[in-house]
Amino acid sequence: MSKLRTAIVGCGKVTDFHAQAFMKLENSEFAAVCSRNIDKAREYAAKYGVHAYDDVAEMVEKEHIDVVSICTPHPAHAKPAIAAMEAGANVLIEKPMASSLEDCDAILATSEKTHKQVGVICQRRFYRPCMRMKQAIDDGKIGKPVLGAVRMLGWRDKAYYDSDDWRGTWDGEGGGVLVNQAPHQLDLLLWYMGEVDEVYGVWRNLNHPYIEVEDTAVAVVKFKNGGLGNIVVSNSQNPALYGKVHVYGENGASIGVQTDGGAMFIAGVSSITEPPYNDLWTVEGEADKQEVWKKEDSDFFNSVDSMRYYHRLQIEDFLSAVANGTQPLVDGYEGRRTVELFTAIYQSTKSDEPIKFPIRTNQK
Numbered sequence: 001m002s003k004l005r006t007a008i009v010g011c012g013k014v015t016d017f018h019a020q021a022f023m024k025l026e027n028s029e030f031a032a033v034c035s036r037n038i039d040k041a042r043e044y045a046a047k048y049g050v051h052a053y054d055d056v057a058e059m060v061e062k063e064h065i066d067v068v069s070i071c072t073p074h075p076a077h078a079k080p081a082i083a084a085m086e087a088g089a090n091v092l093i094e095k096p097m098a099s100s101l102e103d104c105d106a107i108l109a110t111s112e113k114t115h116k117q118v119g120v121i122c123q124r125r126f127y128r129p130c131m132r133m134k135q136a137i138d139d140g141k142i143g144k145p146v147l148g149a150v151r152m153l154g155w156r157d158k159a160y161y162d163s164d165d166w167r168g169t170w171d172g173e174g175g176g177v178l179v180n181q182a183p184h185q186l187d188l189l190l191w192y193m194g195e196v197d198e199v200y201g202v203w204r205n206l207n208h209p210y211i212e213v214e215d216t217a218v219a220v221v222k223f224k225n226g227g228l229g230n231i232v233v234s235n236s237q238n239p240a241l242y243g244k245v246h247v248y249g250e251n252g253a254s255i256g257v258q259t260d261g262g263a264m265f266i267a268g269v270s271s272i273t274e275p276p277y278n279d280l281w282t283v284e285g286e287a288d289k290q291e292v293w294k295k296e297d298s299d300f301f302n303s304v305d306s307m308r309y310y311h312r313l314q315i316e317d318f319l320s321a322v323a324n325g326t327q328p329l330v331d332g333y334e335g336r337r338t339v340e341l342f343t344a345i346y347q348s349t350k351s352d353e354p355i356k357f358p359i360r361t362n363q364k
Helices: 015-024 038-048 056-063 078-087 101-114 128-138 158-162 183-193 287-303 306-324 332-351
Strands: 004-009 028-034 051-053 067-070 090-093 118-120 145-153 196-204 216-223 228-234 242-249 254-261 277-281
Touching: 004 015, 004 056, 004 306, 015 028, 015 038, 015 306, 028 038, 028 056, 038 051, 051 056, 056 078, 067 078, 067 306, 078 090, 078 101, 090 306, 101 118, 101 332, 118 306, 118 332, 128 183, 128 242, 128 254, 128 277, 128 287, 145 183, 183 216, 183 228, 183 242, 183 254, 183 332, 196 332, 216 332, 277 287
Parallel strands: 004 028, 004 067, 028 051, 067 090, 090 118, 145 228
Antiparallel strands: 145 242, 196 216, 216 228, 242 254, 254 277
């Protein structure tokens, strides 16, 4: 099997997750890292025995790179992703795909023009309890999903926002809890419930006066299948409580996952507090399996390096898609849906009106 030459743009806290995956995967030959700060790039290059660059196109062309991971802050995803594709590489972007729909559409337009693949990191989709929910929906076990709910009640302190100068700012982060912490749960909600028709939402900053962006948001969602959704996400609960996604079916059955218990991990800083598990399951004939699944899933989760294992699974999925010309589990169009959802909540807060989907930009 020929190997894909891989590289990373951005040398921040999540970079090690991608680097270690690229080092370990059999179909990857990790070749280079790139940063606007060449000294930082050289530091990471020395750590992994690869080459350092401060220009994306030069790196892709000189190193004959096939796949580039984009690990820069959210508003800085589009420029290196576009440069990498135009130079000949496929791109895998850390969540969210971007902080604006305009950037998403510019990335997708470049993908279509260059015929290069785009993937977006949503590694919680690969959790066993999350996969089990998707399979149950696809198998018709709950009928049509008619109600979806996201509850993500976490905490971020001042030290977190002080850890990087871009955090908590509109220019540097692109938003708050909706952009940084909630995209995993929003992605799962969309994966389970389908296309959105309309959103009414409100955001607030409840107890973080030292940041510009929201620490809390709520929304009501109408889906195109006739279903409804409710979103409550916050970084204002101390101590942090949990992240949950629940789906209720037209036949009365309910399924759910607690993706995060307690404090959500911070890449490169803290670890995962609790294993994910199906905290709700009333499918006929399967309710008694809930505790068995919880033990099996927890035992497996604790047997692997859970901080890195699920990143590696998704990176492997993307490399396979590039090698075989197939579609990754989370492509750029899937990634755009999450950005469209939180963009609608921001727009709805500003206008105090529901936002109809799809949201168009000048790129579309």
